[in-house]
Amino acid sequence: MYILKNALVSIWRNKGRNLLIGIIILVIACSSSVTLAINNSSNSLIESYKNKYEVLATLGVNRENMMGEFDPNNKDNSREDMMNKFSSASKISIEDIEKYADSKYVKSYYYTISTGVNAEDLEAASASSSSEGNDRGFPGGGRGGMGGGMNFTNATSGDFTIKGYSSIEAMNEFIDGRYKISSGEVSEDFDSMDCIINSELATLNEMSVGDTITIIDAEDDSKTYELTVTGIFEEANEDSNTMSMFSDSVNTIITNSNVLAKMMTANSDLVVSTSPTFVLTSDEVVDNFSSELTEKGLSENLMVETNLDQVEGATKTISNVKNFAVTFLVITLIIGTVVLLVINMINIRERKYEIGVLRTIGMKKMAVSMQFLSELIIVAFVFLLLGAGIGSIISVPVSNSLLENEITSSQEEMSNIQGNFGKGNMGERPDSGQENRGNKMPGNLDKFNGVTTVQVFDSINAVVDFKVLGELLALGMLITVISGISTMVSIQRFSPLTILKERS
Amino acid sequence: MAKKILLKIDNVSYRYADAEKDDYVLKDISFDFECGKVYAIKGKSGSGKTTLLSLISGLEKDYEGSITFNGKELRKIDLDLYRSRDIGIVFQSYNLLPHMSAMENIILSMDISKVKVPDKKKRAIELMESVGLDETQKDRRVLKLSGGEQQRVAIARSLSYNPEMLLADEPTGNLDKETENEILKIFKDLAKKENKCVVIVTHSENVCKQADVIYELKKKKAK
Numbered sequence: 001m002y003i004l005k006n007a008l009v010s011i012w013r014n015k016g017r018n019l020l021i022g023i024i025i026l027v028i029a030c031s032s033s034v035t036l037a038i039n040n041s042s043n044s045l046i047e048s049y050k051n052k053y054e055v056l057a058t059l060g061v062n063r064e065n066m067m068g069e070f071d072p073n074n075k076d077n078s079r080e081d082m083m084n085k086f087s088s089a090s091k092i093s094i095e096d097i098e099k100y101a102d103s104k105y106v107k108s109y110y111y112t113i114s115t116g117v118n119a120e121d122l123e124a125a126s127a128s129s130s131s132e133g134n135d136r137g138f139p140g141g142g143r144g145g146m147g148g149g150m151n152f153t154n155a156t157s158g159d160f161t162i163k164g165y166s167s168i169e170a171m172n173e174f175i176d177g178r179y180k181i182s183s184g185e186v187s188e189d190f191d192s193m194d195c196i197i198n199s200e201l202a203t204l205n206e207m208s209v210g211d212t213i214t215i216i217d218a219e220d221d222s223k224t225y226e227l228t229v230t231g232i233f234e235e236a237n238e239d240s241n242t243m244s245m246f247s248d249s250v251n252t253i254i255t256n257s258n259v260l261a262k263m264m265t266a267n268s269d270l271v272v273s274t275s276p277t278f279v280l281t282s283d284e285v286v287d288n289f290s291s292e293l294t295e296k297g298l299s300e301n302l303m304v305e306t307n308l309d310q311v312e313g314a315t316k317t318i319s320n321v322k323n324f325a326v327t328f329l330v331i332t333l334i335i336g337t338v339v340l341l342v343i344n345m346i347n348i349r350e351r352k353y354e355i356g357v358l359r360t361i362g363m364k365k366m367a368v369s370m371q372f373l374s375e376l377i378i379v380a381f382v383f384l385l386l387g388a389g390i391g392s393i394i395s396v397p398v399s400n401s402l403l404e405n406e407i408t409s410s411q412e413e414m415s416n417i418q419g420n421f422g423k424g425n426m427g428e429r430p431d432s433g434q435e436n437r438g439n440k441m442p443g444n445l446d447k448f449n450g451v452t453t454v455q456v457f458d459s460i461n462a463v464v465d466f467k468v469l470g471e472l473l474a475l476g477m478l479i480t481v482i483s484g485i486s487t488m489v490s491i492q493r494f495s496p497l498t499i500l501k502e503r504s
Numbered sequence: 505m506a507k508k509i510l511l512k513i514d515n516v517s518y519r520y521a522d523a524e525k526d527d528y529v530l531k532d533i534s535f536d537f538e539c540g541k542v543y544a545i546k547g548k549s550g551s552g553k554t555t556l557l558s559l560i561s562g563l564e565k566d567y568e569g570s571i572t573f574n575g576k577e578l579r580k581i582d583l584d585l586y587r588s589r590d591i592g593i594v595f596q597s598y599n600l601l602p603h604m605s606a607m608e609n610i611i612l613s614m615d616i617s618k619v620k621v622p623d624k625k626k627r628a629i630e631l632m633e634s635v636g637l638d639e640t641q642k643d644r645r646v647l648k649l650s651g652g653e654q655q656r657v658a659i660a661r662s663l664s665y666n667p668e669m670l671l672a673d674e675p676t677g678n679l680d681k682e683t684e685n686e687i688l689k690i691f692k693d694l695a696k697k698e699n700k701c702v703v704i705v706t707h708s709e710n711v712c713k714q715a716d717v718i719y720e721l722k723k724k725k726a727k
Contacts, residue, residue: 002612005615006615009604357599358601358616359584360599361587361588361661362586363584363616500595500597
């Protein structure tokens with residue numbers, strides 16, 4: 001007990017020296033708490049990125065497998081045969097999709113169906129290079145580079161492509177900004193007979209929101225369907241075909257999957273192209289999900305594709321910040337330990353006389369060591385707490401500035417998505433289309449194709465929390481004890497007689 | 505009745521570790537020390553007076569021969585405990601802790617010795633008064649005291665755990681004549697009234713005159 005009392009007296013009576021040690025510890029604590037806070041913020045960001053970019057699985061053609069079956073030297077294997085093979089691989093029924101989605105690894109799912117149709121009193125853009133078939137052949141299409149499933153041509157002919165989405169989440173082109181509503185809006189009623197059309201097609205046919213289109217089954221002229229135009233969209237320039245005077249989607253009529261379902265019911269021979277997307281529970285279940293689909297009869301010419309590379313790519317920058325923070329922390333701790341070590345060595349040399357006196361009057365070496373170490377630990381503890389406090393104040397703006405770009409870009413992204421659908425605020429609209437999404441469809445309209453809103457990032461309340469404080473104290477005490485070992489070693493080596501002789 | 509020999513130095517020789525084989529500072533020294541007496545060890549500079557005190561106080565233990573305290577060989581006892589309980593040491597340069605007050609220095613010494621004192625502050629004040637310091641000086645930092653006052657604090661500190669033996673190395677070397685006499689009176693009183701064994705290393709004739717026994721060290725051999 002007297003050791004502690006003596007240590008406190010010594011600290012108080014040698015304020016200048018202890019203040020110097022304290023300032024060094026304070027600097028170490030401040031920088032450490034900032035880097036620890038950045039590290040924790042980075043971890044939070046990475047975690048939220050994982051939540052934001054949900055793991056999406058689509059079905060793509062296993063080209064390697066398919067090409068393996070195709071013998072180029074066999075004259076019987078014509079290009080048409082190969083195209084048919086590719087085409088047949090895309091024939092996944094809605095029942096199949098529902099069967100695949102009925103899995104413990106699937107949180108929700110959505111899909112796109114497309115086919116070719118004709119239309120009454122509607123002139124199709126006729127430029128030869130116009131890519132109506134193109135668009136027809138690329139249903140779905142994942143967000144931000146996600147493959148989105150199978151890319152091959154639909155066998156059904158027709159002047160137009162009609163594309164039906166099962167839910168808002170499936171409307172990737174609007175989410176990623178390729179399509180944007182210029183007039184009207186996307187209908188949220190997925191049971192309706194509503195549609196939206198390209199602005200160029202609308203201009204060509206002098207159509208506007210509220211007009212109706214009568215589409216005709218390309219295989220059976222007797223089957224017609226009347227659709228109401230609720231919106232007109234534009235396609236982003238960068239995706240337009242430069243060889244064409246029209247955009248890729250000019251002859252595309254966008255509607256909901258129920259319209260396609262009605263057509264399929266009316267004409268069982270209708271050839272459609274489907275593109276399902278499954279939202280998986282985590283990145284760890286991809287292999288299990290793939291195996292399950294194989295067991296459920298997924299064609300060997302199809303394979304499960306995911307957006308994991310995209311998710312990892314999105315977190316790479318943050319991971320770099322995190323790694324930098326960790327490296328900076330290690331360097332700070334090493335330098336801090338060395339500086340403290342040197343100061344302790346100098347401190348001990350200055351206090352040799354005191355050590356000599358204490359040893360002469362019978363204080364044991366270990367007791368002297370403990371007193372000196374206690375002084376260091378007390379000073380370190382006080383200044384570590386002070387440093388954590390200052391660090392917590394500094395780390396909030398530092399972390400927020402690191403997060404700011406992410407918050408801004410994510411909020412802009414959400415705003416753009418809402419604009420693309422022709423909505424002021426998607427979150428406020430009635431959630432009317434959910435019944436078409438299947439049991440596992442997400443009901444939250446703040447979520448589009450795995451993209452979650454970023455309200456969670458709006459503020460960082462406590463960057464230096466108890467975890468950071470604990471880590472800081474542990475690290476601080478570790479370097480204090482390491483540097484304090486020099487004190488103990490020196491005290492063990494000092495001879496009181498020698499010290500007092502030197503003093504004399 | 506013969507008094508008990510408290511400390512016995514028997515045929516002790518000492519040379520520094522880096523000295524030549526036969527280059528002894530002390531050679532074949534044999535002294536006895538009893539309670540109730542003041543001893544003066546005198547000698548010229550380099551005669552080994554302080555070295556002998558270091559051996560007696562257990563600060564140096566690589567000696568030849570035997571030094572026993574209460575019949576126990578110093579090499580075989582815990583020397584830290586020995587210094588904190590059995591002997592008190594007073595130095596020429598006082599060797600007080602400068603960041604502490606007079607009373608704190610005394611109480612620290614009691615703490616280290618782990619002696620059971622009901623009220624350490626009261627005991628410290630009593631000790632200070634016994635060596636001629638008044639209570640007003642108890643809270644003053646020792647560096648703010650005069651040389652004589654610091655030496656009195658050092659004596660009070662060495663008495664704080666009531667040791668049987670008091671070792672003093674040139675205790676009056678930095679003091680004026682008047683103060684020297686006052687300090688010597690304290691030592692004599694400790695020997696006569698409290699039956700302490702007081703050993704003073706000195707080259708002061710005044711000190712030697714007031715001692716009960718004088719041992720003289722000459723180069724490599726005692727007289």
